[in-house]
Amino acid sequence: MTGDPRDFVAHEAALLDERRFDDWLALFADNGHYWVPLLGAAQADPFSHNSLAYEDRLLLQLRVDRLKNPRAHSQHPASHSQHVLQPSRIESETGDEVRLRTPFLYVEARGESQILLSGTARHHLAQTPSGWRIREKRLDLLNAGRALPAIQLFI
Amino acid sequence: MTSYRHHPDRIAALVQDDRVHRDLYLSEEIFALEQERLFANTWVFLGHASQVPEAGDFVTQEVAGRPLLMVRQPDGAVHVMYNRCAHKGTQLVTDESGNVGRFFRCPYHAWTYKLDGAPLGLPLKNGYEGTQLKACESGQGLSVVKHVKVYRDFVFVRLSDAGPSFEDYFGAVLGAIDNMVDRSPEGKLTVGGGVLRNIVRCNWKMYLENINDTVHPMSTHESATKAAEALWEGHAPTDPKPMAMEQILPFGSGYEFFDKMGGRVFTNGHSVLGVNFSIHSNYAQLPEYEAAMQAAHGAERAADILQRSPQNSVLYPSLSVKGSPQAIRVIRPLAADRTLIEAWSFRAAGAPALLFERAMSYNRLVFSPMSVVAHDDVHLFESIQQGLRAGGNEWVSLHRNFDAAELAQATITTNGTNELLMRNQFRAWAKAMASEVAA
Ligand code: FES
Ligand SMILES: [Fe+2]
Numbered sequence: 001m002t003g004d005p006r007d008f009v010a011h012e013a014a015l016l017d018e019r020r021f022d023d024w025l026a027l028f029a030d031n032g033h034y035w036v037p038l039l040g041a042a043q044a045d046p047f048s049h050n051s052l053a054y055e056d057r058l059l060l061q062l063r064v065d066r067l068k069n070p071r072a073h074s075q076h077p078a079s080h081s082q083h084v085l086q087p088s089r090i091e092s093e094t095g096d097e098v099r100l101r102t103p104f105l106y107v108e109a110r111g112e113s114q115i116l117l118s119g120t121a122r123h124h125l126a127q128t129p130s131g132w133r134i135r136e137k138r139l140d141l142l143n144a145g146r147a148l149p150a151i152q153l154f155i
Numbered sequence: 156m157t158s159y160r161h162h163p164d165r166i167a168a169l170v171q172d173d174r175v176h177r178d179l180y181l182s183e184e185i186f187a188l189e190q191e192r193l194f195a196n197t198w199v200f201l202g203h204a205s206q207v208p209e210a211g212d213f214v215t216q217e218v219a220g221r222p223l224l225m226v227r228q229p230d231g232a233v234h235v236m237y238n239r240c241a242h243k244g245t246q247l248v249t250d251e252s253g254n255v256g257r258f259f260r261c262p263y264h265a266w267t268y269k270l271d272g273a274p275l276g277l278p279l280k281n282g283y284e285g286t287q288l289k290a291c292e293s294g295q296g297l298s299v300v301k302h303v304k305v306y307r308d309f310v311f312v313r314l315s316d317a318g319p320s321f322e323d324y325f326g327a328v329l330g331a332i333d334n335m336v337d338r339s340p341e342g343k344l345t346v347g348g349g350v351l352r353n354i355v356r357c358n359w360k361m362y363l364e365n366i367n368d369t370v371h372p373m374s375t376h377e378s379a380t381k382a383a384e385a386l387w388e389g390h391a392p393t394d395p396k397p398m399a400m401e402q403i404l405p406f407g408s409g410y411e412f413f414d415k416m417g418g419r420v421f422t423n424g425h426s427v428l429g430v431n432f433s434i435h436s437n438y439a440q441l442p443e444y445e446a447a448m449q450a451a452h453g454a455e456r457a458a459d460i461l462q463r464s465p466q467n468s469v470l471y472p473s474l475s476v477k478g479s480p481q482a483i484r485v486i487r488p489l490a491a492d493r494t495l496i497e498a499w500s501f502r503a504a505g506a507p508a509l510l511f512e513r514a515m516s517y518n519r520l521v522f523s524p525m526s527v528v529a530h531d532d533v534h535l536f537e538s539i540q541q542g543l544r545a546g547g548n549e550w551v552s553l554h555r556n557f558d559a560a561e562l563a564q565a566t567i568t569t570n571g572t573n574e575l576l577m578r579n580q581f582r583a584w585a586k587a588m589a590s591e592v593a594a
Contacts, residue, residue, distance in 0.1 A: 074534035
């Protein structure tokens with residue numbers, strides 16, 4: 001898919017909510033990363049401070065494959081997610097690359113319980129012959145460092 | 156509803172030689188008694204001195220339901236006080252950490268205190284002339300925690316005046332802290348990279364038992380390890396592994412591996428799992444680091460430190476240590492059915508940055524709220540918390556490898572899958588809980 005990168009961000013969230021995880025993973029560039037810093041927006045890099053998640057394609061593939069295993073015990077019953085996005089705003093555009101910010105609410109429901117997270121998603125996308133690809137998806141949570149229950153799917 | 160407070164016999168009956176009663180995990184009364192008797196009368200990990208490097212630096216933390224304050228003094232000492240103004244009880248600071256400068260000033264009526272808690276001043280002083288204030292507790296400044304031990308920068312407190320000395324309480328298991336600190340050629344660790352915090356809706360004892368449970372990884376973590384194995388398939392055993400693979404793949408080791416790793420129990424509930432080897436034993440070698448360790452400690456001690464990488468060492472009741480990777484978990488009970496688990500990483504002075512990366516990577520993969528490995532553990536703990544409410548069988552089995560001779564011994568080395576490591580925790584629990592001494 002080419003075209004407006006703001007549509008790409010909405011499409012990406014919809015794939016997650018539809019549990020189309022393989023299609024979602026295919027949106028990442030080979031060297032793409034998924035990052036949820038422990039300091040939220042205040043964190044400069046993933047190396048000097050820890051993160052709730054900092055994953056390359058290998059680890060994302062592991063997550064997606066684990067979810068397919070019937071012995072992923074924590075998925076009985078399965079979790080479902082809903083992203084509620086504010087309109088994406090383009091932060092910068094240079095050549096074939098674009099950076100966007102998208103404030104969001106994220107709900108993850110499983111059985112009787114439901115968790116609500118909020119923050120800003122920051123996408124760094126690159127244009128390729130087959131459309132936009134994710135260089136980095138960074139999720140700056142409000143209160144990332146507070147005690148959290150298990151977050152099982154992808155914010 | 157059974158009442159336990161004035162019935163030590165009923166509490167003792169919850170822990171039998173080879174099984175424990177479900178009320179241990181379900182009863183709010185038992186939880187309240189644990190706060191008073193177990194967490195107040197034993198030595199509980201509060202924090203690390205590197206969190207408060209400068210005079211006036213503080214960290215707030217609750218232990219046994221009491222708000223505490225750890226403060227660095229002008230002379231370099233670390234003091235612990237109750238976070239309660241002597242006037243009406245306002246918490247002096249409500250940030251998690253910070254620096255107060257040269258004194259504390261209560262936000263309510265501006266009473267001030269020195270960094271060691273001694274009273275400094277108060278407004279409208281004249282109004283107190285001729286009153287009892289000076290003689291009352293309120294005139295004495297902040298209440299201090301008298302029993303504080305800073306062991307190689309790990310800060311422990313015992314809130315009650317009664318109870319064993321720090322050395323008597325922990326004994327030989329302190330070697331786990333020594334091993335981790337000595338992995339720094341300079342003998343110095345600092346907390347780094349923040350703390351990952353999880354809320355788990357289960358009793359704290361289940362989490363602590365699982366730290367000593369080697370029979371579950373095969374079945375519990377099957378989805379994560381199978382996915383990792385499939386991704387790594389086709390690589391030669393000698394191929395350099397990405398750090399994440401190096402850390403996740405060993406979770407899939409077989410029953411025999413975990414049985415042979417061995418375990419050791421000590422008096423007062425402490426234990427070391429993996430006395431022979433562990434899932435952390437085969438991290439890539441670092442020749443330059445090993446040379447630095449030999450220069451610092453001598454060849455023999457350096458080899459001893461580096462070859463020992465137990466799976467977990469439990470400093471009962473609240474601290475679990477992994478010398479390699481340099482990480483600790485702190486268990487902070489919130490209610491009978493709610494527990495806060497913290498995962499901390501350390502930087503070791505004089506050691507390569509890779510060690511710190513390993514600690515952060517391990518914590519992120521295994522102990523983050525977004526972990527790929529922990530979801531299945533957490534789900535099962537929460538499942539147990541619900542399952543125990545079922546009628547019928549009221550007992551939890553700890554029979555595996557029970558041997559009546561173990562009752563008479565203080566320190567025992569045994570196979571890695573022996574539930575003795577858990578029975579030992581509960582024997583210490585029963586001992587602490589039977590006492591009616593309150594802090
Ligand atoms: S409560 Fe602290 S000064 Fe009044
Ligand atoms: Fe586990």
